[in-house]
Ligand SMILES: Nc1nc2c(ncn2[C@@H]2O[C@H](COP(=O)(O)OP(=O)(O)OP(=O)(O)O)[C@@H](O)[C@H]2O)c(=O)[nH]1
């Protein structure tokens with residue numbers, strides 16, 4: 001038998017994992033499922049969706065016939081005495097030409113909770129149909145190979161998107177833009193691995209397939225491509241999840257005033273006595289499509305007041321959970337010892353120092369270049385000065401400003417973790433490649449990197465992960 005290193009690469013990653021996915025599909029999808037797909041409450045239209053092998057029976061039961069596939073027609077929706085519960089459009093999608101890849105029936109009735117409830121009861125009376133779990137329609141689409149896992153996740157991201165930019169990015173991922181990038185990168189990695197495996201197997205031969213330079217160049221190229229992918233995915237993740245931006249700092253520095261100025265509303269109470277804010281106050285703003293969860297906190301100071309002390313403790317928690325900390329200092333007094341205040345922010349936390357009340361100190365507002373190595377902006381919350389510079393600095397610190405040229409795709413923290421893990425493994429591979437004797441370790445590192453990418457698309461996945469992902473969907477999707 002002629003040995004082909006491709007076979008090993010294929011064996012390791014694809015076949016087994018895909019097999020297990022198909023297995024899951026066949027055991028899980030024997031049951032038929034139904035759900036109201038429109039949001040709860042009264043509305044113009046209410047849609048019930050049914051998927052699975054019992055769909056044709058449901059159609060006979062409720063409509064009196066099996067409708068023509070993919071054709072919208074008006075029907076009476078019938079109860080067990082054949083009297084109409086409601087009237088509306090019915091559309092039958094025969095498998096595999098449907099969202100889930102199974103037979104699907106959609107009943108578009110009136111958006112009356114009572115009528116929809118009666119119709120659901122009628123469908124469930126069949127006995128072979130049960131209520132769908134959250135995300136189960138999309139899960140079936142994934143299990144039946146209609147979508148990969150990253151695309152399935154983008155369905156939930158699109159539904160949950162709160163800014164135009166997030167919705168556009170999710171749509172792009174749903175179309176497969178992110179998956180395509182991952183697949184293409186994974187393919188290049190696979191080719192590299194085939195060469196490495198060949199090199200290992202033919203290492204006794206006088207002429208190697210892959211010399212040291214080629215191997216290093218291949219790994220460098222892969223690392224570079226991965227870095228760019230990671231960068232775009234980070235921006236996508238930011239679009240999807242938004243960023244938690246915490247205003248923290250000494251009492252009376254103007255944190256609440258700044259929060260209100262950024263929100264253009266009187267959200268937090270402002271007062272000239274220190275210790276005004278006692279709790280953590282959150283509000284959202286959309287900055288060019290980036291959703292910021294602005295968080296105002298209690299001024300950091302020692303206090304004998306129990307409520308204020310609790311507020312300061314909560315401020316500490318907010319700082320630890322922040323994506324970005326805005327350290328607000330009163331330029332009339334705290335600015336000089338900003339280093340002391342910086343100690344209250346965990347190092348490696350992305351931070352912007354704000355010197356507020358610059359209207360009193362007459363400091364020019366805006367970004368202060370080279371302020372002891374910190375990104376620093378001078379503002380006046382009351383006079384609304386320096387706010388645009390601050391917003392720009394926030395976008396930049398969060399890595400959002402470089403986004404304008406490329407349309408981002410939506411990505412999740414799960415994807416970032418997988419890409420980071422692939423990056424670590426490629427770095428290991430590069431280190432092991434320095435010594436020819438480490439070539440088997442290089443092959444293993446590249447294999448693990450490939451595996452991490454496969455997890456993004458769901459070609460390797462486990463029940464727990466799928467459970468986690470689909471349980472966050474809404475019912476009916
Ligand atoms: N002149 C001037 N006064 C300001 C500015 N920002 C805030 N102040 C005033 O400073 C005082 C404190 O403002 P707050 O916004 O309540 O300060 P804070 O940091 O939230 O205070 P605590 O909640 O007590 O920690 C108020 O009297 C504000 O009007 C500013 O930019 N310029």
Ligand SMILES: [Mg+2]
Nearest residue numbers: 255256276277
């Ligand atoms: Mg305050």
